[in-house]
Amino acid sequence: MTAKSLGVWTLAGTLALSAGSAQAASITVNSNTIANTTTNWSNNLVFNQFDPSLGTLTSILLTLFGNVAGTAKFESLDAAPATVTMKLQAQITLTRPDTSTLVTVLPVVTVIESVAAFDGTFDFGGTSGRTFEGLSAAASDFVTLTSVPDLALFTGLGTVSLATNATGQSTGSGAGNLITQFATNAGAFGQIQYNYLPDEEVPIPEPVSLVLVGTGLAGLARRRWKQQRP
Numbered sequence: 264m265t266a267k268s269l270g271v272w273t274l275a276g277t278l279a280l281s282a283g284s285a286q287a288a289s290i291t292v293n294s295n296t297i298a299n300t301t302t303n304w305s306n307n308l309v310f311n312q313f314d315p316s317l318g319t320l321t322s323i324l325l326t327l328f329g330n331v332a333g334t335a336k337f338e339s340l341d342a343a344p345a346t347v348t349m350k351l352q353a354q355i356t357l358t359r360p361d362t363s364t365l366v367t368v369l370p371v372v373t374v375i376e377s378v379a380a381f382d383g384t385f386d387f388g389g390t391s392g393r394t395f396e397g398l399s400a401a402a403s404d405f406v407t408l409t410s411v412p413d414l415a416l417f418t419g420l421g422t423v424s425l426a427t428n429a430t431g432q433s434t435g436s437g438a439g440n441l442i443t444q445f446a447t448n449a450g451a452f453g454q455i456q457y458n459y460l461p462d463e464e465v466p467i468p469e470p471v472s473l474v475l476v477g478t479g480l481a482g483l484a485r486r487r488w489k490q491q492r493p
Contacts, residue, residue: 288459
């Protein structure tokens with residue numbers, strides 16, 4: 264192997280090493296916030312797209328945060344004591360533009376109360392009823408997206424608007440004769456983590472560096488050739 268070919272091999276190896284050293288990166292963007300609103304409602308969460316000038320998008324971590332808040336009341340009409348379970352709950356769903364589901368959360372507040380037989384008054388109080396105000400709970404869930412259509416949907420210089428729906432699912436149980444009343448409100452916001460490979464230019468050694476590398480390898484080759492001569 265000549266000194267020239269050794270120098271070329273070393274440079275090629277250096278370039279390959281530099282090209283393979285790119286590290287994955289990520290950026291996080293938040294959507295708008297949908298304030299607590301009486302269910303059932305439909306709205307949109309809007310996200311900034313991934314700027315393709317940053318690199319190549321490889322995956323998306325999409326998290327939906329939802330909350331439920333409101334009031335729950337009940338009156339047991341049973342002729343005997345009862346233990347009543349009240350659940351203030353909402354189902355919040357985030358969908359793609361084609362209406363397929365991306366992620367769903369179910370924030371819920373559960374309260375359990377034992378009451379006496381019906382006291383004769385429909386007042387959501389006394390010995391047979393209860394009123395719970397200021398209830399609230401939060402929940403979150405996430406989905407990882409890697410398909411080509413999903414990556415394309417979130418790539419660009421604009422925004423992505425995703426339909427968001429909240430359905431009230433509050434319930435009461437535990438007494439055979441039960442009056443319940445709920446005021447169910449729900450809100451939501453979203454967060455996206457874009458994972459990508461940055462576009463990096465491969466550093467090219469300066470001419471002086473190449474000369475030094477080539478000179479050093481040439482000297483090493485001459486010494487080995489002299490040592491091998493009879």
